[in-house]
Amino acid sequence: MAETAGTAPQQALSREKMQSYWARTSKLMWIIMILWFIFSFGIHLFAPSLNKIKIIGFPLGFYMAAQGSLIAFVVLCFWNAKAQDKIDEEFGVSDE
C-alpha cells in the first residue's frame, strides 16, 4: 500500500482507503452545505419577523443579510480548509 505521494505517485491510496477518505470528505461537504443553505436561505425566510427585533439600531433580519450570514460564510470557508487538511494529513495525501 503506497501511502506517500513522492514514492508511488500512481497509487496514492488503495481502493478501501480511497473509499473511507472520500466518505470522510463527503461528510464534511454535506455538513458545510447544510450550514451554507441555512445561512443563504433558511434564516432569511424569517426576515420579516426578525426585523421586529432591533440590535444597536439594526433590524435583526436586515443585519443577518447584511453582516451575519457573511461572517458565517467566511468562517465556513476557513473551517472547511482546516478540517479537510486534517483529513488529508490523516490519510497522508496532503500535497505539501
Place this chain on the structure above:
Amino acid sequence: MKLEGGFLQNLGKIYGIYTGVFLGTTVLLGILEQVGVPNKIIGYCFIFLTIGVYALIGWLSRTAQLGEYYVAGRSVPAFYNGMATGADWMSAASFIGMAGSLYFGGYGGLAFVLGWTGGYVLVAVLMAPYLRKFGQYTVPDFFSARYGGNLARFIAVLVLISASFTYVVAQIVGVGIITQRFLDIGAVNLGFVALSGFQVSCFVGLLGILVCSMLGGMKAVTWTQVAQYIILIIAYLVPVVYLSAKVTGVPVPQLMYGQVLEKIAAFEETLKVPLAARHASAFLANDGSVNMTAAINYFALIFCLMLGTASLPHILMRYFTTPVRQARESVGWSIFFIFLLYFTAPAYAAFAKFEVYQNLIGQQVAQLPGWVASWGKIGLVGACDAANAAAQYALCKGVTGNGDGILQLAEFRLHTDAVVLATPEIAGLPYVISGLVAAGGLAAALSTADGLLLAIANALSHDIYYRMVDPKADTRRRLIVSRVLLLVVAVIAAYVSGTLGADILFLVSWAFSIAASGLFAGLVLGIWWKRTNTAGGLAGLIFGFGACMFFLVTTEFYGPWLKGMLGDAVTIVKIRGRDVAYIWGINNISVGIFGIPAAFLAQIVVTLFTRPAPQAMQDFIDSIRVPAGNVRLVSAEHAVKE
C-alpha cells in the same frame, strides 16, 4: 525574470511600501486641493497615476512562459492569491453598482451581498481543490477531459464566452462612466465615425485594461490585481469611515450605521414613504402583509448569483494557480477580502441615503450644490422640480415636478451607478475623496476586465486554436494568438459597451445566470458523481445553456410573444425601453432559475438511462479527488505540452 525569487520573499514589504506611497500621494493631493489646485487636475492625477502604476507592474512581471502566462506559474501564495481574486471578483458591479442597488432596494439589494459571498463556500467545498488537482489551464479543459473531448469543450467555451463577454461589457460601462465624469471627455468626430463622449471614454478606459493583460498574462494580472485590491479597498472604506465619524462620531461605519438606519426610518416616516419601499422592509407589501413575489425574486437572485460564482471561469481559473492545500486556504482569503468590501456596502448605501434625505430633500432648487449639475450633465442625476427640467437633466424625462422651487423626494432622480461615485460630493467631503473613489472604482473595473479578457482569450487561443485547430502550434505562436485575440475581443467589448450603455448590475447578473446554467451542473456532478458520463454531461451543458439563453432572449426581447405562448404565467413589465416578460413574476436577471434545474435534470436523467462512465474515467476522478499523486487522464491527448 531575475528578481523573481527575491520578489516572492519580499511581497509583504513591497506591497507595504506601495500602500504607504499611495496613502502619501492621496494626502499630498488633498493638500494641493486645499491650496487651490483645481478639481479637474486632482481627478486627472488619480486616474493617470493609478493606471501608470498598474502598467508598470504589468511591464515588470511580463512573461513569455506558457505556464506563467496561463496560470501564473502556480506559485502565488494563498494570501496574495486571495487578494488578487478579491480584486478580480469585485468588479464595477460590486464597487459602483452594488451600494447603488442597496440605496434603492434597501433589504432587497442585500441579495447581491449574500449571493456574491455565499457562492465562495460552494467554490471552496465543491470546486477549487479538485480543479487545482486536475491541473490544466482552463475550465473547458475540465469539460473536455471529463465529458469525452472536443464537443464538450466547444460548448463549454461557448458558455464561457457568452458569460464573460456580458460581464466584461458591464466593466467597460463602469470604466466609461468614471473616465467620462472625471476626465470630462466630450464627443469626438473622426470624420468617418462620430463617437459620443461616453463611447470615447469606453475606449480610453480600454487602453488601461489592455496595458495590464497584454503584457504578462495571468502573472502580470495577478500582481497588478493585488495592487488594485489595495487601492479599491482603501477607496471604498475612506469615504464611509469619514461619513461615519461625521454623522455618528465613531469611525466604524459597519457598526454605526444601525443608528443611521433608525434616522432613515424616521425620515421615511415623515416623508410618508410607502411601507414596501422602506429601507429595511423585507418582502413587505404596502399593507404590511408578506409580498411573495418579492421573496421569490430575492431568493432566486441569491441562488443564481451563488451558483454563478462557483461557475465563472475567470474565478475558477484562479484556483489553478496554487497548490491544492493552498487552493482551499486561498478561497478562505478570497472571501475574507471580498467580505471587507461587502459588509461595508450596506453602510455606504445607508450613509448616502441619510445624506440625501438630510441635505438635499426640501432644499431650494435654485441653491442646489454644484455636484447636482456636474453629475446631471452626464445624465446620472436629476432635480426634476421645474416643468422643463428634462431639458437640463436627461434623467427627468417623464417626471413631472410640482414647480414649487423646492426639491421633493419624488423629484430627485439618481442613477444607481452614480451613488457610490457621487456620495463624497453629496456629503460635502473634499474633492480628493471623490478622486480616490474614482480611482478605486477604476481599479475594480480594470482588474475584473483584465481577468475576464484573459479568460476569454485563453479559451479562444488554448481551447479553440491550440486544442481544436492547430495542436502542433508552438509556445510562441500560442502566446501571440492569445494576445491578438485579447485585443480583438477587447475592442468589440468596448464598442458594445459604448453603444449599449445598459446598467452594470443587470448585465453582470445575466453573466452569472449564464455561467451557472451552463457550467455548474457539469462541474459539480463531474467531480462528485462518478457515474455521470459523456452523454449526461453533454445533455446538461446543452439543456442548461439552451434553456437559460432561450428564456433570457425571449423574456428580454420577445416579451409579448412569450406572453402569447405562456398566458397568465407571464406579466409584462416596461423597463429598459422594452416590454420585458416576467415569468411567475420572476425578474429576468435571475433566468438561471430556469437554466440550472434544466441542466441538472438533463444530466441526471440521461446519465441514468445510459451506461455509467467507464472504469478509466472513474480512476481519473479518484485521482483528482485526492490532493497527492498523479492525475490519471483517460487519454494522453488531453495532456498539455509546456
